[in-house]
Amino acid sequence: MKVLHLASFSGNIGDVANHESFYKCFKDLFIEDLAIEKIEIRDFYYSINKRRFDEEFVEYLNTFDLFIFGGGNFFELCWDYSDTGTTFNISNNLLRKIKVPILINGIGIDDFKGTTNENIEKFRSFLNTLLNYSNVLFTVRNDGSYEIFKKYYPEYVEKIAEIPDFGFFVSDVYEMKSYKPILKNKSIGINIAKDMEEFRYTNVSYEEFLRGMAQLIEYILNTTNYHVMLFPHILSDYEVILNVNEYVNHPDKRIRLSISGLVQEKELETFKLYKECDFIFATRFHSNICAISLNIPTFGIITYPKHGIVYEKIKLSNRKQNLNSNQIFDQMKQQVDLCNDHYHMKQIKKSYNDSILELIKVRDSYLEKLKNWMENYIGK
The missing domain is CATH 3.40.50.2000 (Glycogen Phosphorylase B;)
Structure with missing residues (x-):
């Protein structure tokens, strides 16, 4: 299976922790080999402008079996230059030309840097195009993104799900064990x-x-x-x-x-x-x-x-x-x-362990849903 993953892979070690934890869980789902190609989203930023979301990008994307976008806080609704109001600056016309299944994986949606009515409506148009396809799985990370989404786009809230950021599971990555x-x-x-x-x-x-x-x-x-x-x-x-x-x-x-x-x-x-x-x-x-x-x-x-x-x-x-x-x-x-205070520290660690156990339940439920979704749409 060939996967194209668009996210942040350089410059912030927290993003890497998130991705490596996700990869471990993702690869454990499948028997077949996975070939994951990483594309740095910062190359598409307006301030850097090394790459663009254009016909060439979509044509290349369509040679893969799956497109993963995120995690990361990439749906900030503050970018006036963008067709979507976010750093994922893709037109609806190009979005419609994507033929492979799309996984929006634990994304951050953010209005704390400010937004405008125009950006809100541009992103609504993006969502309308994206979510009208049956081969899209859209998840947001557990940082208030679900509530922000619900605030502006209640008509679509049933089509998204909240999951833990995979950084919560970095302890499971093999590099951490040794x-x-x-x-x-x-x-x-x-x-x-x-x-x-x-x-x-x-x-x-x-x-x-x-x-x-x-x-x-x-x-x-x-x-x-x-x-x-x-x-x-x-x-x-x-x-x-x-x-x-x-x-x-x-x-x-x-x-x-x-x-x-x-x-x-x-x-x-x-x-x-x-x-x-x-x-x-x-x-x-x-x-x-x-x-x-x-x-x-x-x-x-x-x-x-x-x-x-x-x-x-x-x-x-x-x-x-x-x-x-x-x-x-x-x-x-x-x-x-x-x-x-050893008792105090022990209690904190217990509360953290209890929270992680609850997050694992949510994560595993998501991974099961992801597996079923992929079995339905990959290669079809």
């Missing part, structure tokens, strides 16, 4: 981000955030024996990490403060390093959910609304806090203190 710790002491991990600064740092300024995170790192170094491991997920994360480092004034930072690598085509190496941690403060979407998958207690620093919705969806609302005041840094210090 890791052996390299540090003598356990770490507290920290993932922070700078992109989308206009959304992340509104109630707490970027400068205040840097000072607060530096104070947190100093608190860890002063009050515990933990190593501090800083985790970038994209290249710009190094900028905020280095900015924070400028404010850290502690003699031990030279020997107890580390920054993980970001190696393209070896992205899962970073998540192996997550397993060095007893606790993780996480900003990014996949930093939060992959840590939960690995059964590492987290404190979600919510700087973008959908990332907090994920915690609510899996009934772990007490494990996150919006970055809406400087009081969050005192809360984070309290979380550090609780790392020594």
